[in-house]
Amino acid sequence: MVTKSNFLVITIIMLVVLIMFQSTSISEEIALSSGENLSLELGADMDAQLQLREEYDEISGELSSGDAAECRIGLVGSDEPCLRYAREWCVNQKKSYCGYLNLEDAANDSDCPDMLIVDSSLITPESGDALRTLGSRDKTVVISGLPSVSVLESSDAVMDCLGIETVREEEVELDGFKMFASFILGGEVVYDDYAMSLPFVQLDSSVRVFIVGQSDESWFEELENEELPPLLWRNYNYTGSVYVVNADFLEGHIAAGILTGIASDAAAEYVYPVVNAQMSIVNAFPLLADENTEAVYNNYGQGSIAVFRDIIWPTIAAIYYDTDEQMTTICSPKLDYVSYEQTSYETLEYLYQEISKMRGEMGLSGYQVSDIPLEEKLTEDADVFGEQLPNYKIQTFYSGGLELDEYESLFDTGEVLEDIRTVLAPYEEQGSDSFFDYVGSDSVLRLSIYMDSTVHEDEDDFRLCCLQTAYGYYSTMTDLSKVVYPEEPNDLFNIMSEDWAKYYRPYRIRFSYFDKLTATAADARVRSYLAIDYDYFREGDEITIAPVTDSEECYFILRLHGEEITGITGGSYTELETDWYLINITDESAVVTVEQTNKTEYTGG
Template identity: 25%
Template sequence: MLSRRNLVMMLTMFGVVLVLFLSTAVLREYFNDYDVNHAAQEELILPAAGASAAGGQQVVYAGAQDTGLYEPVAEWAEYRKMALHEAMDVQTGLDRAGQYDHQDVLLLLDGDALEQDTRQSAEALTAYVQDGGTVIFCSLPSYETIQSCEALRLLLGIQQLRSPSVEVLEYWLYQGFLLGGDVCYPYDELQPPRNLDIENVLPWYDISAGTKTYMVGYLPAQEQQAMGLNREDLPAVVWRNSLGDGCVFAVNGDFMRGESALGFLDAMVYESRSYALYAVVNAQNLCVTGFPDLTVENEDQMARMYVFNTRQLCRDVLWPSLVAASREGGWKLSAFVSLKQSAGSGKEPEMDDLISYLKYFNEEDAEACLALGRMDDPNLRLSVTQDRQALDAIGLNYAFSGAWLRSENAGQLPGLLQPDGTMEVFPSIRTVVSEPAPGQRVLSWLTGQMTRQSVTMDGYRYTYQDDLRLRSLQTALGYSNVQADIFRVLWLENSEDSWEKVSETLASVIATYWKPFAAFDKTTISESDRRVRLFLNQRVTSQESRLPQGRQISIQVENFAGDAWLMLRTHGETLQTMEGGTWTQIEEDAYLLHLTRENAAVGLQSKLQPHYS
């Protein structure tokens, strides 16, 4: 029988537990300052005067500028604060490169520039390299041109031409070139065809013993055995040939077109120097565009595909899935809120839902941003103005500092800007995210007040090109911007776009492929914006001096503004000490430096120490 005393004790315990649970919820609600954008930066870093001007380093590009090779070279030179000189032919390029010390200039070539005057150009390039110059072939001359010119073959380190066209079974990219370690891209029947977006047919060159190979194509094992091929006989893709005091880098294929070229160029500079030191962004973003959609739209298709309306799907399905995926990979979400996605919708957004989502975001350290306008918006300015009025009607003071712009509406963006470079309707916006477009940089100043951050990865897929681009951008920028497009899920064209399918890919991609790059910070889009501004402004210079037990590298950062993140890559040396900041090892011979003052120094020690018996 239950005594009165025990009953009172039990009721007291139940009461205490109930109060604890209720008080936790009440306190969490009370202290949830959802209307404050904690990721927004109070300090506004503007373009530094002279940040893009020429420093000590020079780049000379010889070749046509409409082949897809010039644009990434120009982008890379801008990031590295190098002066870029153009030339249409090899001899003019050599003349301009010859005006500078060999350690201060890189000569980059489009292989088509050697189709005319091949022998003379090859001999002149050979003399330049033997004297200490560095030459990078962003593409190779034609197979026939290389076959007909011995001087060109010697320059490139090609000892034998086997075939103008060979189909490789797999590519191997060796560790130590791009960040991320060894990687294989196989072309067998087990691979999904949609992933095989790197061309696996290329000319077959045997390279000589004095070369170093970074990427190679493999043939089927039976074919290699039947032909008696050794590893050095396989089709070379990326390699370096040393001649005299200089070197030549060669790329066999289209790997230097597009963003992948950025990492390749930094890797080649690293391979031609005793160390590499350059600025990076150190930001990894996960942008969920068009989420939440605050208007119930596309109801018929939603009912057929999901048995939910837009409101229910966003709240009960998408948000829990996004939280789980981001937590697993350690990501910070940047959610670009869409008040309405269809310009033809007659319904009004559910603004009360926005308050709920802002509270959710605040609890998850996510950032609420704004999706500008509608799909195929006939009047972007009108749509943005209507969104501003809807937000003002509920008295929301949240400062949106990040915005998403759909590609089809990009041409209307100037109509939103004021003469001073701010956005008229939403002056708090400091960075705009958009899909990549021809001629658009990964990172750039959109105006004197705002930056642009391009999407670098579609979170719903992961192909060979995506993997190579990821490794390249991490090597060059320490940056990625992954997009999960909710518009595609809500206005799906086929069953492959359903959340059930794309969410599985998204969770797998962001949890798996960034593991080698865990040293880089996960950020919201506004946190990333500050780092992008620092990166675009800063120029890094360094000097080395010998020490009894190694060497010291003294570092100076121009236009320093509180922080700087640098990439340091060494050849068989470990970082032992640092003054003026902290460091994290990314992988072997690669370090991420965080400078907290404009002058810093690192001490390196060789892994191979002398042994005295």
């Protein structure tokens, strides 16, 4: 039986809850009615952005001081691609580095860093002595590729240091490869459609192999597991280690993931900063004009304005609701600024409210199918927003395949893109040396979009695993301009949306432990990541991570071997996979307590 006093308490509680819900709803309606970009509060203000860039520039300069006694990484060679991407990896993981012209110089340097990354073209028949010297001094040597067969066959010492017994074939054709679990994030994977040609060597039985080749050819079926063509392995070299990458994995941005896997294998515990951000972008949405009418009517029975409003929006809203990703849309008032039938700019306000309700944001695009001057196109787009959403401040720009010099000047004060803080650009595996880039004289940050939401081939999955491991950063895009201007049958929206939803579950969900953010929020995370510095040390069962940052929180990955985390102060942790942990630091430092599990003791490099 409910007494009068209890009834009064229950009534008061219900009223308070009702008022709270009503207040939240009213606040949301007020915010939406203002027409503002609600994501701006997730980004840093201008002064903070400038400060973060200055800190990044300062740290980057300090890391390349060149004093071997104070460096953690030695880069052996000149300006080969493998060393350029290795240098980028050093900067992003805050590892000081120095350079050597050849392996002998490194071996003769008493202050040589503990880890060397070596251009494989420098390995000669005479390199055996230098490799043995480095091994006797506990050094870890990473060789960017297999030395030439002629070098191997003329030097037993080099073969021995690399863990090679014999050269079976100068070149074999492979259909793909298998990567064993725990080398990088993503678990054990087998790629059947990743063709490559490389030398086939037989390794010593004591060598540990991380990646082996796969083939559908009959000769391959006759091989035992230990005879499979090795693509990446570690050999003990006295008390040191030699890692050999028998593929082109270090000649692009995926090198960051491979080097992280190697460095984390070589250390009993390994700590490095990550971004912790996943972006999902929709290009050419909303489209506010009827274009390419005949093709669109043939495919959908109505014009593009209606297709985007009545077919595409409900579908992508459902996908985002299902995946819990945060939406960044790149608005295209028009795609063809010369030939279009009609516009519906007033639709922009309705879609703004719908996108904002889903915690999304809108940006502008440099893409067009016409050929009017870029500044003219963007000015017209900005005028549409000025008329329909005068309070909406756009800070995100999609380059749409344009080269940097085509739009960089438009960021200047007084130009049409002066408010832009984030540039989203298509990914190039062997493009810019920097995966994250500041562009222009201001604090504009360029972020790569390295996945297509509607495609997932073996090469895409390997890239995903490598870049998630290195950066804790993911970016994908669905390009809806193809709906209006299709080039192939798969550009029909029913096929695109099916593939989009289909590929999320088996592939991207593996990395769902990273935060899903809009472009503005991801931009803020990347800026903090670039500007961070840190120290870490271990005493007994406690690992202390001390970041140097002005951010309220920051993120690191901790890789262990045969240990597990039992507690943490100054932050929190999430187990990603066996031996891999995401650390969120919310204090001046975090102290992680670990204990040995009943796994095999660590036997790394």
